[in-house]
Amino acid sequence: MFETVNGEWDLRITPKASELKLHPTGKNFFIICEVTNVSINSHPEIQWYKNGKLMRAEEFMKIKESPSFHHKKTLFIKNSTIKDSGAYACEASLDGLHRTIKFEMNFHVPFTFGKTKSLQYAKSGRDARIFCKAQGVGIQVEWLYNGTILETCSRKYKYEDQNRTLVIPSFCSCQDNGTYTCRVQQFGSYNSINITVTAREVNL
Structure with missing residues (x-):
């Protein structure tokens, strides 16, 4: 069992769930799910889900610049489309404890001015x-x-x-x-x- 800092560990995502609700299509998104308040030697299990299904490994990127990158799993949405809309969840397990953060992401096609004459x-x-x-x-x-x-x-x-x-x-x-x-x-x-x-x- 790995040591936690000041008691139980916690889970957070960046950006915050409240900032992920609605976005235009065509953009890239990096959503970091991170286990916090743990020692640098701990290795939590972190999984991403979409609409209740475990996401594929190729949909993730790890932050290797950080010495504690194994505390994080980053969801990378490239050139977002309407199909990327859905219910997402990051789930972590460590020391027999489980934490989950759920949030909705919805994408819309940006409007155009069509054939408006100037x-x-x-x-x-x-x-x-x-x-x-x-x-x-x-x-x-x-x-x-x-x-x-x-x-x-x-x-x-x-x-x-x-x-x-x-x-x-x-x-x-x-x-x-x-x-x-x-x-x-x-x-x-x-x-x-x-x-x-x-x-x-x-x-x-």
Whole structure:
């Protein structure tokens, strides 16, 4: 039996489970599961599970730079995809004791702005529709005009297609020409695209 430091050993993961819930696809992840509060000579058994099944050895990397690397087993998720979503668990055994840390990881495809045009035209005196063709799961769209959120402006605007289409009633170049920003939020991350809008006179 190996010596523990100040009593029973403990188990932790880095990053914390609360920081692993939701991420965009396409990124690499290193999740370290480590037995702590043990002597350097102890050799705990550490296993990773996904959806209740023991994971393959080739899905792990050991931190060899540390003299106590045998206290750790690192889960490496390379170029993450939707298929990497699931219920994960790190389980450790030492001195007849067992510890488990469970957490969920979910991956989503980052949204795109599709074929949104950066220059769009309106007809003076008519309702203008400005299109932001954002595509993705869980997106929320808001609009700005010359850096100001439209909802705070005195000008009355309308929205269609889950806010992806901005309707400017009775477009007037004297007050409506300028730069409109389509700002998109997806699970706490933001990105935006600027759209220059200018009037075209209506031929009678």
